[in-house]
Amino acid sequence: MEKLLVAENVSKSFGEFKALNNVSIEVPKGSIFGLLGPNGAGKTTFIRIINQITMPDSGKVFLDGEPLQPNHIQHIGYLPEERGLYKSMKVGEQALYLAQLKGLSKSEAKAKLKYWFDRLEIGDWWDKKIQELSKGMAQKIQFVVTVLHQPKLLIFDEPFSGFDPINANLIKDEILKLRDDGATVIFSTHRMESVEEMCDHIALINKSNKILDGKLLDIKRAYKNNTFEVGLVTQNASAVSAHLKDKFTVSPATFKTINNELQYKIQIPENASANDLVSYLTTQGQLTHFVEVIPSANDIFIETVRNN
C-alpha cells in the first residue's frame, strides 16, 4: 500500500533526555493511523517533528515520497493537544488569519470558511470574540481552522477533549468523511474506544521507542490466544467443570445473560480446534454462548506497555 508519511530512524534528544530513539513509522495513504503511547512517551515530539516545529537530531521524514520541507506545511493540518485561539480576536478575522498563514488567499479562505461554518451551523459566530464562546464552541472553530486548507495529512492530538458526546460524534463523523474524501489522518489519543472505532493502523510508542505497529486487525490476531467465552446450561455442572479444568486453562467469566448457566473463559492449546470444544460442550447440555475473545486495543496497550 502506498505510504503518505514515512519516518526513518528518527531520533531526538533534549539535553540528556532522549525523547525519540530510532523510531520508524509508515503511515499508509487514506488510513486513520492511531499514534498511541503513555504520557511522556514521545508522541508529541514525533508529531512536532512532522510539523517541522522541532528538527530531528537524526533520521529522515518523507511526505508523499519527498523529504520534508517548509512548503509541506500547507499540506498538513495540525490540531495540537495544547490548543487555543486569540481570545480577544473575532472568530472570522482569526480564522481568516490562520487560513492565510496556511497559504490560502483571502478570497479562497473566505469561501471555504463559509462552507464549513454553514456545515457546522456556526455561521452567526463570525463577529463574536473567542472569549464570548464556550469551550466546545471554540473547539469547533479550532477544528474548522485545522481542516480548512484541505491538507493531505491531518494530525489530531486528542481531538475530542472539550466536546460533549453529541459534538464529539459530529467531529468523529467529519474526520471519517475527510478520510473518505482522501485525507490521511494521524490520530493521537488515550481514549481506546475511539481507537477501536476509527483506526485501521496503529503504532505504540513507549519510553522513546516504537514497540508495536501495524494494522489493528493483524495486531489483534497476533495478540489473541485461542480463548473463548463459553456459556452452558447443564445438569452435571461439577463434572463438566472438573473435565474442562483438567483439559484446558480455565478462568471464570462474567457476561450478561438471562440464563442460570456455567460461565467460563477457556483457553485451548494452539494446535487444537475450537470445534472439538464445541462438540464436547454440546453433548453436556445446551450451549448458550460461544465467543472468541479478541483482545481490545486497551488490553493490547496495557499488556505491551507493561511487558516493555
Add this chain to the structure above:
Amino acid sequence: MNHLQLIIKREYLTKVRNKSFIIMTFLSPIIMIGIFTLVGYLSQLNNDKVRVINVLDESGLFVSQFESTDNLKYERMESLSLEQAKAKTEKSGDYGLLYIPENDDIDALAKSITFYSEDSPSLGTIDDIEDAIRDKANTLKLKASNFDAAQIKSLRVQVDTQLETFKGEETSKLGSGIKLIFGGAAGYLLFMFIIIYGNMIMRSVIEEKTSRIIEVIISSVKPIKLLLGKIIGTSLAGITQFAAWVLLLGVLSAIIPLVFGIDPSAMQEQQLQAMAQTQNDGLQSILTEALIEVQKLPIANLIVMFLLFFIGGYLLYASLYAAIGAAVDSETDTQQFMLPLLMPLILAVYVGFFTVIDNPHGTVSQVFSYIPFTSPVVMLMRIPFGVPLWQQLISVVILFATFIGTVWFAAKIYRVGILMYGKKASYKELAKWLKY
C-alpha cells in the same frame, strides 16, 4: 501577502484596536498637560503671598540696600529695641526679622547679623540678604582702606571665555546646554520607548503562550518569523502612539491656555527672563543665539545616528524582552529576568546624565558608548558634543553585531520556550535550551 506581512499586520491591528491602548493614547497627553497646568497654577498660588521682612538696622548702614520685590517686602523698623521688634514681628505674623547690630568693626558686624523667624527661612531669601549685605560691606571696607569703590569696579575685568574647537567652530555655554537638551532628549526617548514597547512585546508573547495558540501558529510559520513580525508590528504601533502623543500635545498646549486663561508657559518665561537678566542680555538675543547654536549642531549626523541607534538599541532590547516572554508562563514570573535587563539600561541613563554632562569625551563616557547595551543611550547623548565619525561607526557596528547575537539567542529561547508549559525556567534551564 507573505507570512511576515500577515503577522505584522495582525500584531499592529490588535495593538492599535486594543481599548486600553486607545485610552492611553488619548489620556496620556491630557494627563501630562493637566499636571503641567496644575504645577504652573500651584506655583503661581505659592508666589502670590507677599512676604514681609522687618529690618532693624541699628548700624544704619545697610537699610537702603534691601530692595523690595513683588513678593518680598522689606520694612524698616526704627527706634525699637530688639525685644520689642521681635515681639512685634511675631505678633504681626510677618515672615521674619533681620537684626543688624551696631558695630564699628565691619567684619565683626557681618558675623553678628541675625535673622529671626517662625520657621526655617527659605535659603533663597537668606542668599539674597547675604548678597546685599556683602556688597555694602565690601564697599565700606574698601572705603575704610581708602580705595575708591567705583574705580575698583571699573578696574575689574569681565571674563567671558570664547569656546572654539580646533576646527574653528565656535561654541558657548548656552550651546553646551542646547547640546545637552538634544542628546538627553534623544537618549531618554529611546529609554522610554524600550521600556514601554519592550514590555508590550513581552506581554504579547506571554498572551500567545497562555492562550495556547502558539503551537497552532508555529505549525504554519517559523518561530523566527513570528518573533520578527511581533517586534516590528508592536514597534509600528508604538511609533503610531508616539506620533499621536506629539500631535495631541501640540494641539492641547495650544488650546488649553485659550480655554482656561492659564498660561502654562508662564513659568518658563519667568525662568528665561531670569536667565536673560543674569546674563545682562535680552530674551530676544538669547533666543537668536539658541537658534544659531541649534543650527550649528551636526543635525544630519544626529538624525542618521539617532535612527541607527534607535533601531539597533530598540531591537536589541525588544528581542530580549520577547525571549523573557517565551521563557515564562505568566507576567508575575518575569521579575527575575527583568532586573538584569533593566540594569544596563538604567546605568546608561545615569552615565548619560551625570558622566557625559560632566565630560562628554572622558574615558567612562567613551567606554559606555561602545558597550552595546548602553551605547544607544550614551552615544546619542554624546553625539551633539561632536564625536568623530569613526567612533560612531565602530559603536554602530558593535551594536548591530550584538543585535544579531541577541536575536539568535532570543530565537533559541523563544523556539523552545513557547512550547514549554508549567515549567519554571531558571537560568540553568535557559542555558540548556540553547543546546536543544
